Amino acid sequence: MVVIYExxxxxxxxxxxxLREMIQEPDVQRRExxxxxxxxxxATNDAVSAFAHSVDHIINIADLANFQPVLRHGVALHQGLYHSFNEIMKSAQAL
Incomplete structure (x- = not known):
């Protein structure tokens, strides 16, 4: 996990x-x-802005008091979305 202050x-x-360094990472590394x-x-959980800035999650500074639950929710969504994809990629790389 990488937390970047804008x-x-x-x-x-x-x-x-x-942020520039993270954006320039090869896709294989970035997915890790x-x-x-x-x-x-x-805004916190702004998925469109997160996508536009090549990050997985945005948390507004005003929501830092809720950082842990917001982060847990975001990580759970991310894992659910990418779990199958990551498993397939690992299998393909092993070939």
């Missing part, structure tokens, strides 16, 4: 070095990470 060291979404963006601008 304004890390005064950066923006476009200049955030950690669950990437959470901590944001002032986007």
């Amino acid at each position: 304004n890390f060291k005064g950066s923006t979404l476009q200049t955030n070095p950690i 990470h669950y990437v959470v963006l901590l944001s002032h601008a986007f």
